Amino acid sequence: MIRDYAALYCKFIVKYAKAKLEYKIPLTLDIIANVINSLSFVSVVYFLMNHFSTLDDWRLNEVMLMFGFGLLSWGLAGMLFWAPVMQLEQLIITGQFDHFLLKPLHPLLHLMFRHFQHTFLGQTLVGIGLLSYSLQHLSAWLSPSFILNGIYLLFNSVLVQSAILITLSSLNFYVKKPLVFSMMVVVDLQVISRYPISIYHQGLQFIVSFVVPYIFVSYYPVVILMRGVSSEALLWVTYVVGPLLVGLACLLFHYGVRRYDGAGS
Amino acid sequence: MKSYIRIFHKTISTSFVYRSNFYMPMLAYFVFVFLQFSLWSAVFAVNEPKGTTMSQMMTYIFIGMMIRFLTTASASDQLSQEIREGKIELMLIRPYNLFLFFLAKQLAQIVVDFITKGLPLLGISLLFLSPFIQIPYNLSNWLYFGFCCMNAVLIAFCMDYIIGLMAFWIIETWQLRFLVQDIGNVFSGVFIPLWFFSDTFLWIANLLPYPYLYFYPINVLLGNVDHASFLPQALIGLSWSIGLVGVIMIMWHFCKSRIVIQGG
Numbered sequence: 001m002i003r004d005y006a007a008l009y010c011k012f013i014v015k016y017a018k019a020k021l022e023y024k025i026p027l028t029l030d031i032i033a034n035v036i037n038s039l040s041f042v043s044v045v046y047f048l049m050n051h052f053s054t055l056d057d058w059r060l061n062e063v064m065l066m067f068g069f070g071l072l073s074w075g076l077a078g079m080l081f082w083a084p085v086m087q088l089e090q091l092i093i094t095g096q097f098d099h100f101l102l103k104p105l106h107p108l109l110h111l112m113f114r115h116f117q118h119t120f121l122g123q124t125l126v127g128i129g130l131l132s133y134s135l136q137h138l139s140a141w142l143s144p145s146f147i148l149n150g151i152y153l154l155f156n157s158v159l160v161q162s163a164i165l166i167t168l169s170s171l172n173f174y175v176k177k178p179l180v181f182s183m184m185v186v187v188d189l190q191v192i193s194r195y196p197i198s199i200y201h202q203g204l205q206f207i208v209s210f211v212v213p214y215i216f217v218s219y220y221p222v223v224i225l226m227r228g229v230s231s232e233a234l235l236w237v238t239y240v241v242g243p244l245l246v247g248l249a250c251l252l253f254h255y256g257v258r259r260y261d262g263a264g265s
Numbered sequence: 266m267k268s269y270i271r272i273f274h275k276t277i278s279t280s281f282v283y284r285s286n287f288y289m290p291m292l293a294y295f296v297f298v299f300l301q302f303s304l305w306s307a308v309f310a311v312n313e314p315k316g317t318t319m320s321q322m323m324t325y326i327f328i329g330m331m332i333r334f335l336t337t338a339s340a341s342d343q344l345s346q347e348i349r350e351g352k353i354e355l356m357l358i359r360p361y362n363l364f365l366f367f368l369a370k371q372l373a374q375i376v377v378d379f380i381t382k383g384l385p386l387l388g389i390s391l392l393f394l395s396p397f398i399q400i401p402y403n404l405s406n407w408l409y410f411g412f413c414c415m416n417a418v419l420i421a422f423c424m425d426y427i428i429g430l431m432a433f434w435i436i437e438t439w440q441l442r443f444l445v446q447d448i449g450n451v452f453s454g455v456f457i458p459l460w461f462f463s464d465t466f467l468w469i470a471n472l473l474p475y476p477y478l479y480f481y482p483i484n485v486l487l488g489n490v491d492h493a494s495f496l497p498q499a500l501i502g503l504s505w506s507i508g509l510v511g512v513i514m515i516m517w518h519f520c521k522s523r524i525v526i527q528g529g
Contacts, residue, residue, distance in 0.1 A: 029440035033447070040447040040456065047461045052312040184293045192300045199307035 005109070012113040020118060027118070034122025038071055041191060042130065056199045061137040062226055063196065064130050069157055070194035070218035072127025075120045077161035083115035084108065084169040085186075089179045092172055097260070108166070108253050146225065152239070153221035159242030160216045166249035173256030185212055194218050216241050268361055269369040276373035294382050295389065298330050302394070317460055321487060323397035325458055327390060328483045333455070334378035335414055336421035336478040340367040344429030345438040353524070364426065364513065371422050401488040409495050413482035416502045420474050423509035430513070433520045454480035474505040 020027050045067060049060040058066075088111070091097040100107040168185065171178040189207070193214035197205055208214045220238045229235050305326065309319045344367065347353045356363060391398075428445060432438050450456050453475035459467060470476050481498065484490055490498070 025435060026437050026440065029435075029437075029444070033440040033444045036444055037447045040451045043451050044456045047457050047463070047466075048308065050463060051461045052308065054312070055308065056311045180293060184296050188293075188296050188300050192304060195304065195307075199311055201303055201307070204303055 008105075009113050013116050016114075016116050016118075030119045031122045031125075034119050035126055036122075038123050038126035041194075042067055042126065045195075056196050058196045061134040062222060065134040065138075065225070066196065066218040066222045067194050068127050068130030068134060069154065069221050070127075070190070071123050071130060073154060073157035073161045073217055074190065075122070075124030075127050076158045077165055078120035078123065079117050080112050081162050081165035081169070082117040082120065084111040085165050085182055086179070087111070087115070088169050088172045089177060092260070101257070101260075106254075107257055108250065111169075150221075150225060153224065156239065156242035157217045157221055159246045160213060163242070163245035163249040164212060164214070166246070166253055170249070170253035170256040173253075173260050190214055190217075213241065213245065269365055272361075272366060272369040273373045276370045277377055280374070280377045291382055291385060294330075295386060298326070298386065298390070301326055317458075320397045320399050322458070323394055324399055324487060325483055327394060327398050328400070328486055329455065329479065330386060330390070331383060332414060332417070332479070332482060334382065335375055335418050336453075337378075338371055338421045338425035339374065340371055340422065341425045341427075341429030341438060341442055343367075344426065345432030348429075348432040349436055357524075364517075367426060367429075368422060372418075375418065400486060403488065405492065405495075406485055406488060409499070410482055410486045412499065413477070413485060413502065416499075416506055417478045417482060419506040420502070420509060421478055423506060423513060424474070426513055427509070427516065430516050430520055433523050449475050449478065452476065453478045454483070474509070477502040477505060 042064075045063055046060075049055065049063060053060075055063055088097070091100075097107070100110050103110055105113070164185070168178070168182040171182065189212055192200075192204075193208045197208060197215050197219040200208075205215075216238050220235060223231060224235060224238060302323070305322050306319070309322060347356060356366070424445060425442070428438050428442050431441060435441070452470045452473050459470060459476060459480050462470060481490075481502070485495075
């Protein structure tokens, strides 16, 4: 079954790439614009750390590692699940979502397959760049356990980001016009959560841990990699939180689709 | 002149028809400001800052959020859409200057933003932050600040208008708009004041028009600029806006030769 889906996804991607490659200048501009956008956020850390040298015990390359985790997982998850967040509201308002219900493919998979968000290549590239920059300045990184741990934690971060995006898109089935709210979460909270969370006020710490769990995306993975899993209580939760949240988000979406009874004509 | 005042007036009244559109952007704006406050207070709480005090930083953010919408121009969006869809023809046969038409709309948008976002935020932030905010009172500083703001509106509008006109060549302009905005967020001091820049970046920033949009006006009001440098700075700022208007006039000359209107 997974093989069928993979084949189907390849077909969708090839079609999408053909359409996009027709217009080369906008495509290049898309990616450049996103690279610059990510770099503009990175520049803030760079200037800050140049001035202050440490941020609550974290040095420049460790904070860059957090940013790398945040950006890379955001890029990878966004390529798959950004389109549902952005498009579902309009699809429901215009009634086009009904088409998705008639297809022999789950609506979430269909939304994900049909629109590969190429703009997130920019974030992904900057994320990879940041990771390699900060790993060059770390001494501990060559041990195999560190690498395996890092790869799993990155995968876990992608899952958490995906779960948040799926949840935001399934909000469309429960409330009206949630897009502005989603943008607020994704744009503002996400950026703030790439910094060491420990510097913030407790209320904000609570929000990024329990309401929108961005803390598992970049802060905790780097704490585990740099300080070890036993440095804080309950840190091991990070390892299981990704698959768990994706499961819950998919269930939420699934029940949302069941609730949906049409809005357009 | 009369017709532009009309356009100004109409833009304001149409914005107030859809009142429900206000609440969410207002909330989003508030969240942005709140997060900036929490980031900066966190940074200043754990580190001993060199040269900059907490109250100066908070005042910077406070004045910044009050003048931010002076420089968020949005004409290019509509302009490039009109060009893409060919509706620009209708605008060209009407008896107004396209540049002044969009400028009037922009000024109206600033007024709307000030009423719907600025005033509520002013209230909220004064409630929580008044102990931090210290704006030194000095009449000449305030007068110069007023001049800087007007100049900033013009520079921001011109930059945005140029992007809109680019639609004659590249059809889609939103990527370009985001690009200019993102670079602007860094070099105009929205994300981080230019105090923290290294020398190289400060040198680059001074070559660009961006600091005149945001950083210089605020810095004047904070009292960080001595009176002797008012005049040279004002002249550079003014020459940016005059230069950009010149660029627009030259571009428009070429645009006119690119317009092809089919049918009749």
